[in-house]
Amino acid sequence: DVKVTQSSRYLVKRTGEKVFLECVQDMDHENMFWYRQDPGLGLRLIYFSYDVKMKEKGDIPEGYSVSREKKERFSLILESASTNQTSMYLCASSPRQENQPQHFGDGTRLSIL
């Protein structure tokens, strides 16, 4: 089974801090994704990466950056955390083939105080 592991289930940080969310997948997938999920807004794509060192902005990239130095690891960085970034963050991976689904981690519930 594919495993996508997010480093923290729950995280509490302070406004202005630089926050790192880590995600690792073990199935050699080319694509990796970061979403945030908020009540009433569904899933919104922040960034995705289709290869090592490659990234593309999603729908809501402002205030975030990403890093993919190795194929299995995709990091989301909040440059200067703000309270409106309190949310559930979901990482996903998928192979490049069109007939394959994404596989999700269990999420990180991030609170910015």
Next chain:
Amino acid sequence: AQSVAQPEDQVNVAEGNPLTVKCTYSVSGNPYLFWYVQYPNRGLQFLLKYITGDNLVKGSYGFEAEFNKSQTSFHLKKPSALVSDSALYFCAVRDGANFNKFYFGSGTKLNVKP
């Protein structure tokens, strides 16, 4: 443009009754369609997919989905609901022109009452 619509925010059914969670889609090219389930404080879990072939697709936990090309729908069904099926369900489509992109519906909360 690709899009997915789940017209119902919430579906309520009694345990033992059949359930349907609706999804319609808009794609250019061949549709690659998926259903996911999300339990509280967990990530999304893949249930089933439609790529090509039979219009009735079977998936995990007794779920199935019916693909209807003329109505551009991909409804999730189960013949007999369980209380443990209560969760949030998402329909998704993978962009046939750009396989890096997935589009999700807004989610439907399924409540199964004993």
